[in-house]
Amino acid sequence: MLLTRTTTFTADDVTATALLNCLVREVCAPEQQVWQDDAHLVVRLPRVGVVLRARLARPSAGPSYRLVPPYEERRDDEWLAAPWDRLSDLVAGELELATGEANPEFAAQVADSHAALTAILRARGDSPSGALPSPAVHRYVESEQSLIAGHRFHPSPKARQGAPEQWLPYAPEARARFRPHWLAVRQELVAEEGDTDAFSALEALGPAVPPGYRALPAHPWQLSLLADRPLLRRALSEGLVHDLGPCGPEAAPTSSVRTVYVPDADLFCKFSLDVRITNCVRKNSWYELAGAVVLDRLLRPVFTTLGARFDDCVLLAEPAYRTAALADRALYEGLGVILRRGIRDLPGTPLLAGALADPYGTLLPGLPAMATPDGALAWWRAYVQRVAPPVLHAYVEHGVVLEPHLQNVLIAVDDDGMPLRAVFRDLEGTKLVAGRALADELADLPPRVRQSLIYDPGRGWNRVVYCLFVNHLAETAAAVADLHPDLDAELWTTARAVLSALDIAHRPELRALLAGVPLPAKANLRARWARIADRGAGYVTAPNPLAPPAPLGP
Structure with a gap:
């Protein structure tokens, strides 16, 4: 019989769990x-002199740890409820x-x-999912829009600027659909690079x-946020830009909020959003x-090589961008859109990794392969074989730092x-290792562009290991073990x-990893406390x- 997880949760529970997860990882455990203590995890905040405890869902x-409510605070000889705001x-x-x-x-x-x-x-309960061109596309979009609770190790995983009535129409978690808003920009004011013919399929569905x-x-x-920019208002009044309004087929926002999928064109548009979502303002600099x-x-040639070796893994191409070159950097960046290839040619049904690993989700328990422990272990082996080798080979052999976290x-x-x-996406976090051959090909770029594309080896390796093992595989393994707890160590x-x-x-690098060297875990809590940009976050x-079993005693 297929095991299931509890999917009923409240905002109070999710917020408290995320805070406690961060506290354990970044403060108390180090x-x-x-x-x-039996079925509980007890944590002490040494500086404020408070002791907390949480229930352990299972050994890990x-x-x-897999922490679940109730969360309690020790006062005198009693354990009292510790709500999220406390x-x-x-x-x-x-x-x-x-x-x-x-x-x-x-x-x-x-x-x-x-x-x-x-x-x-509240909104998700009132928003049935709309019809999409095929069952595979429907399941894919559902997986993108299922991350209701967000990052388990972030103190404010659903923080975003604006009142709910401003952002709910564009929220993936509310199963949003909307039509892009189109502008017509004078030819000489269009800035674009790459294979700009890639826009053709999208343009064919847009307005004349x-x-x-x-x-x-x-x-x-985003257009509403930019509406009061003087240069945009002048461009509209002088006919340099025409507002053509919303038009064409609907787009479905993906888990990143600002990137949308247009099924009819089989393309993604990565828009700018001058809004802080979780950590960062989501604009295309x-x-x-x-x-x-x-x-x-x-x-492209790197993934041709990797795809030939590792089960046809692919990187979704980002062949072009387009924006309006008005004399205002905020408009240049704010109207910039990066085009990304779609999913139509992938085999089977593509699903977001984050949706599979979501402890509050129903996607993983619903897969037939997960019905038995043997099936779940075979699934996990196939999963690791498809995700991990291309990421590690990309770093070791090519000097490419992929960012394979659960939403990428x-x-x-x-x-x-x-x-x-495995399908990898989003070049924003992808970097090249300084001193390697690919990085050397950046020499003629403007310094700021070149700087944004390079990591030193240590920083690059930490990013790979964190994203691949701590953020991704550890969370996926935990979700499998939630269904079949006896598999946990065997995974x-x-x-x-x-x-x-x-x-x-x-x-x-691999020898150290397999020898059990501690893993770098991104310090989201400390980064938020220090109010630093996401790219400046440190690690604990x-x-x-992966450490080998301890040797038996004499």
Whole structure:
């Protein structure tokens, strides 16, 4: 019989769980202030002198615990309920004492995330999913729009600027659909690079454009945010830009919110959004527009090689961008759109990896392959074989730092849900390792573009290991173990066997990984407290479940 997980949850539970997960990973565990007491995990906040406990859903062989409510605080000889806002205050107090700095924004960000999740849960219940061209596309879009709770290790996983009535019409979690808003821009004011013919399929579905103009799709929310820019108003009044309104087929926002999929054209549009979502303002900076086209060109031969070796894995191409070259950088970046190839030619049904790993989701338990422990273990082996080798070979052999976190990977599956192919996407986080051959090809680019595309080897390796193992495989393994708890340790034994069989397993990076060196875990809580950009986030260490078994005693 297929095991199932509890899918009933509240904004209170999700917010409290995320806060406690962050607290354990980034504060209490590194300071050895965590211990197990029967079915509970007990954590101590050493600076504020408070002891908390959470229920353990099950034992875990992975790098993190599976915490579930109730969450409680020790007062005198009693355990009393510790709701999410109390946890928020305690985390803030501990971090202020640990860093010597206050952050008056922190509690508001947590509260905003809680309010957004409350609105999402209400809206999702009222929003049936709309029909799409095929069952495979429908399941794919459903997977993109299923991440209701967000990142388990972020203190404000659903924080986003604006009131719910502003963003709910464009929220993937509310199953949004909308038509792009089209502009017609004078030919001489269009800035674009790459294979601009790639826009043809999208333009064919859009409005008629006057002679001497080019079509530019825009996100309606973003256009409303830019509406008061003086240069845009002048361009519209002088006829340099025409507002053609919403038109054409509907688009479905993906998990990133600002990137949308247009099924009728089988294309993605990565729009700018001058809105802070979780960590960052989601705009296409000018150097990211240029960099995407450069990376697309350089990585095509790399993925031809990787695809031939590893089950036809692919990187979704980003062949071109387009924007309006008005004399205002905010408009140049804010109207910029990066085109991404679609999913129609993939085998089977593509599903978002994050939806498979979601502890609140129903996608993984519904796969026929997960019905038995043997089937689940075979599924996991196939999953690791398709996701991990191309990422590691890309780094070791080509000096390419992919960013294979749960929202950047699709898994094409067959009718039983067995993985067929890994699909990597989003060049924004993809980098080249300094000093390697591909990075040398960036020498003639403008310095800011070149800088945005390069990591030093240490930073690049940390990013690969965090995204692949801590963010991705550990969360997926945990979701499998939720269904079949007896498999937990065996999942990591299997992953170790897959990695040990790689022909690069002798390389120092892989040897250290397989020897059990601690894993780098991104410090989202500390980054939010320090109010630094996502790219500046540091790491804390997490246990490495790939470590070999301890030797038996004499």
